[in-house]
Amino acid sequence: MLVLSRQRDETIMIGDDIEVTVVDIRGDKVRLGITAPREISVHRKEVYDAIRRENRAAAQVKPEDIPGIARLGKKPPEEGPDKKQ
Secondary structure, X not given: OXXXXXXXXXXXXXXXXXXXXXXXXXXXXXXXXXXXXXXOOOOOHXXXXXXXXXXXXXXXXXXXXXXXXXXXHOOOOOOOOOOOO
8 A cells, every 4th residue: 555645735646637636634534536537436435345245236136036027038929910819
């Protein structure tokens, strides 16, 4: 882990296009401003971990676990003038 010291209004660059700026320091809390391209997601670690857990859980769901999902892949019966109903 790289540990850096920064004062208020000072910035750290990550690569060429991510900026992390110290916006405010109050007691034991530091407020950071992050500028990153839209295609890069930025989350607090606890939110990121929750998203990963939910994605893993969703990936484990089998079609039989969801009522009615099996019908989605089936074609409906054909209808038309030459077909009896």
